[in-house]
Amino acid sequence: MRIGKTATILGLSLCLCGVLALAAKVMNVQVRDGQIRDNPSFLGKIVSRAAYGQPVDVLQEQGDWLKVSLPGGASGWMHRSALTDKKLALASGSGAAEGVSGKEMALAGKGFSAQVEADYRRGHGGDYAAIDRMERITYDPATLLAFLAQGGIKPQGGAR
Amino acid sequence: MRRRILGLCGGAVLLLGILAACQDPGSITRVLDALGGPGGGGGNVGTVGSYAASAVKGVTAIAHASEEFTPEQEYYIGRSVGASLLTKYPPVNDPRANAYVNEVGQALAMFSDMPQTYGGYHFLIMDSTDINAFAAPGGLIFITRGMLHCCAGENALAAVLAHEIGHVQNKDALRAIKRSRVTEALAVIGGEAVKQASGGNLPQLTSLFTDCIGDIMAPSPS
Numbered sequence: 001m002r003i004g005k006t007a008t009i010l011g012l013s014l015c016l017c018g019v020l021a022l023a024a025k026v027m028n029v030q031v032r033d034g035q036i037r038d039n040p041s042f043l044g045k046i047v048s049r050a051a052y053g054q055p056v057d058v059l060q061e062q063g064d065w066l067k068v069s070l071p072g073g074a075s076g077w078m079h080r081s082a083l084t085d086k087k088l089a090l091a092s093g094s095g096a097a098e099g100v101s102g103k104e105m106a107l108a109g110k111g112f113s114a115q116v117e118a119d120y121r122r123g124h125g126g127d128y129a130a131i132d133r134m135e136r137i138t139y140d141p142a143t144l145l146a147f148l149a150q151g152g153i154k155p156q157g158g159a160r
Numbered sequence: 161m162r163r164r165i166l167g168l169c170g171g172a173v174l175l176l177g178i179l180a181a182c183q184d185p186g187s188i189t190r191v192l193d194a195l196g197g198p199g200g201g202g203g204n205v206g207t208v209g210s211y212a213a214s215a216v217k218g219v220t221a222i223a224h225a226s227e228e229f230t231p232e233q234e235y236y237i238g239r240s241v242g243a244s245l246l247t248k249y250p251p252v253n254d255p256r257a258n259a260y261v262n263e264v265g266q267a268l269a270m271f272s273d274m275p276q277t278y279g280g281y282h283f284l285i286m287d288s289t290d291i292n293a294f295a296a297p298g299g300l301i302f303i304t305r306g307m308l309h310c311c312a313g314e315n316a317l318a319a320v321l322a323h324e325i326g327h328v329q330n331k332d333a334l335r336a337i338k339r340s341r342v343t344e345a346l347a348v349i350g351g352e353a354v355k356q357a358s359g360g361n362l363p364q365l366t367s368l369f370t371d372c373i374g375d376i377m378a379p380s381p382s
Contacts, residue, residue, distance in 0.1 A: 031277065031280075032235075042275070079275055082276045088231075088232075110349055111229075111230070112232075112233040112236045112349075112372075113236060114236070115362065117236050119362055119365075120240055120369050121240075121243075123370070124240075124370065124373075126244050127243050127250075130242075130251040131243050133251075134284045134300065135279060137258060137259065137282055138280060139263060139267075143263075144263065144266055144270055
């Protein structure tokens with residue numbers, strides 16, 4: 001009887017440990033265009049996208065790449081620099097009610113925004129048209145790798 | 161912090177190594193030919209150097225300012241810093257030359273420690289004979305025509321751009337924002353959700369935003 005009880009407790013403890021181990025680490029997308037790829041490389045095909053502030057479950061880590069899953073069920077690889085531990089998306093007005101700290105509120109996707117930029121522009125001007133044009137110049141990773149290969153370069157850096 | 165700086169230095173060395181074997185020094189020459197000689201246009205509007213220096217001032221004094229703003233807010237600060245800079249140093253509107261600088265810069269950024277930022281890395285040539293480059297928060301990087309002429313080849317250009325990418329990753333420009341300003345901004349932003357119901361506090365936020373841009377753009381006290 002006593003042995004049975006001990007075995008039950010042991011069994012329950014092991015189950016609990018298992019559940020804790022299975023609990024996925026949650027991170028948040030910190031880039032505007034969160035690209036989720038089918039393999040851990042910038043050359044991987046983009047299979048899904050996640051918006052800024054979107055929480056994702058981390059399933060696996062491989063160097064600088066994390067395999068994540070989205071609430072809708074999609075999964076794939078994101079580069080570590082696109083993710084943060086910090087909470088970025090709080091529902092508007094919910095923070096005060098839940099008593100979150102000022103720092104967490106600062107991470108709520110508010111503050112300096114497009115609206116503030118527009119207001120600043122009205123008072124100060126600035127060549128935003130040039131900035132917009134500048135932001136439109138983007139090269140996809142395959143083109144950049146081809147450019148490097150053209151120069152005989154075999155990169156060993158962060159995008160492994 | 162020291163470890164982080166060392167890491168960044170290591171990253172910069174690595175970045176330089178990546179392009180050390182570049183075998184197309186002709187590219188930059190072609191771009192420079194397209195831009196014309198070093199003597200004309202731009203120039204003499206003060207020095208970009210003062211802005212570049214301001215980006216790193218207070219690195220030791222303000223250790224945490226760069227950690228407080230979200231990537232999205234950093235992006236909006238960067239856009240306005242860039243837009244303001246371009247009113248003093250006009251952009252070179254040569255698509256081919258800018259495309260080339262972006263090709264080199266974005267290839268470097270992809271193999272850096274932080275390949276992705278909120279809005280990504282983008283590069284632009286400014287029409288000035290001053291020899292300088294500038295990194296605005298979030299990944300907007302500017303290089304003067306004077307600096308391009310100063311680069312002996314693609315390797316030198318890569319070194320300059322890698323240095324600026326390092327500034328973006330270390331959030332050096334954000335560190336120029338006064339600590340008291342950051343504290344005040346966080347207090348206002350923290351109370352924003354509560355105030356939104358009653359029309360928000362846009363003027364106050366814009367005023368703080370203006371001051372933050374001013375801190376970054378201010379000439380270095382040295």
